[in-house]
Amino acid sequence: MRTTSDKSLIEELQTGRLDALGILFDRHRQMVYRTALGITGDNEAASDLLQDVFLRLHRFCQRVDPDRPLEPWLYRVTANLAYTWVKQRRRWFSPLEDIVEWFTGSRKNSPNQQVELGEDLQQVSQALAALPLQQRLVVVMYYLNDLSIQEVSEVLDVPAGTVKSRLHYGREALKKQLGMHAELRAEVGYEFT
């Protein structure tokens, strides 16, 4: 079966065919959602951003060059929108949430959400959310989306050395958050050899 290329679908979208948007959504939704969720740490926000990214693709499709790969465009828009969301949320909600959390000693996600996610997934979510935003962006692009350091550098428009450095510190912080100590290295070493 022949798969329609992104190039053809963008060209169709540029002529006003909405079903092309549906196919592009089906093809890239997982990647966009994963990126948004990794950066925001919020399921609802990630769903909203997923929609927003593809609405932008629809609105600005005339400016998208069909001859260039679509994924870097999607990554860039997702990262920008998610970054803005985190910044805005931090400005409006963080102080209030901190006070509530301090009083109640509660975690940020509801008990239902915690059960839904499972303990390990919950731990990873919290560890990602605890990373400084710049490191989180790089970790999400590199680990969750399998981009190379060069590709991350191009998408985020920062030098490759900066990407490497943020990745290094992000990885160390994640290991610490997830309780992956040096002593564990010898234990897990057997598993991977």
Next chain:
Amino acid sequence: MSSPDWPKDDPLDILLERRLKGWAQRSSPPAKVRSELLFKAAMQEMVSIFDIPLLGFLSSGRDPDPHRRRDALESQMMYTLHFSPVRLIL
């Protein structure tokens, strides 16, 4: 200062990568997002054809503050119903 490069065969790095990838694989968007997207995209088409100021509806849901979100939506609705060509169509 330690080098930002790392040994690719470090078991802890491999384990970390596995946990992160496992987390990513278990995360998927709700099914309703697709139908909502296509509906909103169709609305966008209408907006561009009739120049109806409905774009505010689409962006009003983005504000993280629920009160401001509701206010934005209400004001967009008032504007659309009272001052836009959509009133003529209705």
